Amino acid sequence: MKPLTQRQTQALRFITEFMGEQGIPPTRTDLAIELGITRKAAHVLIHTLAKKGHLEIIAGSSRGIRLITDEEHVAPPPHSLPLIGHVAAGPPVLATDEVDDWIRVDPSLFHPKPDYLRKVSGTSMIDMGIQNGDLVAIRSQPTADNGQVVVAKLFRGVEPEITVKKYRQRGNKVELIPRNSEMETIVIDLREESFEIEGLYCGHIHLNKSRR
Incomplete structure (x- = not known):
């Protein structure tokens, strides 16, 4: 599992907490607003997290994100x-x-x-x-x-x-x-x-x- 940069960590943390609270993944727009970046930059962040093995992208949906939490990787714990x-x-x-x-x-x-x-x-x-x-x-x-x-x-x-x-x-x-x-x-x-x-x-x- 490749390590994350500070910005990637912030993105993964937000996605994890959003899904825990809302029960659904955030959209690219949700992520962009939270981090104060463009929607395009949010899109790149999500794909980078997927390449590093932290997410799976499900095509055809604006909320097509699945967290990967197997034995090799555990998503950031809450309140941390x-x-x-x-x-x-x-x-x-x-x-x-x-x-x-x-x-x-x-x-x-x-x-x-x-x-x-x-x-x-x-x-x-x-x-x-x-x-x-x-x-x-x-x-x-x-x-x-x-x-x-x-x-x-x-x-x-x-x-x-x-x-x-x-x-x-x-x-x-x-x-x-x-x-x-x-x-x-x-x-x-x-x-x-x-x-x-x-x-x-x-x-x-x-x-x-x-x-x-």
């Missing part, structure tokens, strides 16, 4: 979030968007509602109670307000790197600020470097308890 790689609380680590596992935690416990989890590597956010090995809950979105904590993607090498930090932008300068007085702020000059916000921090899980 996908764990997608690591995020640095310290020097940035290489980014990945493949799902490592599903963690049983109700997304509604967080605000805003997150889309996925990443495992923390480092102690740069220790003053917020985020410890090495904790899981941070993240909502996928490309923007944030000054002062919010974000998962940021940096493009300083061959592969993108990600880190969790407090975000602040002043003109062409972005500051990614640790919550640990022993660590330095990462400063990005947007005229010289590429930078993206991967998502917004929603809370974290430590010792089986969520904190916000």
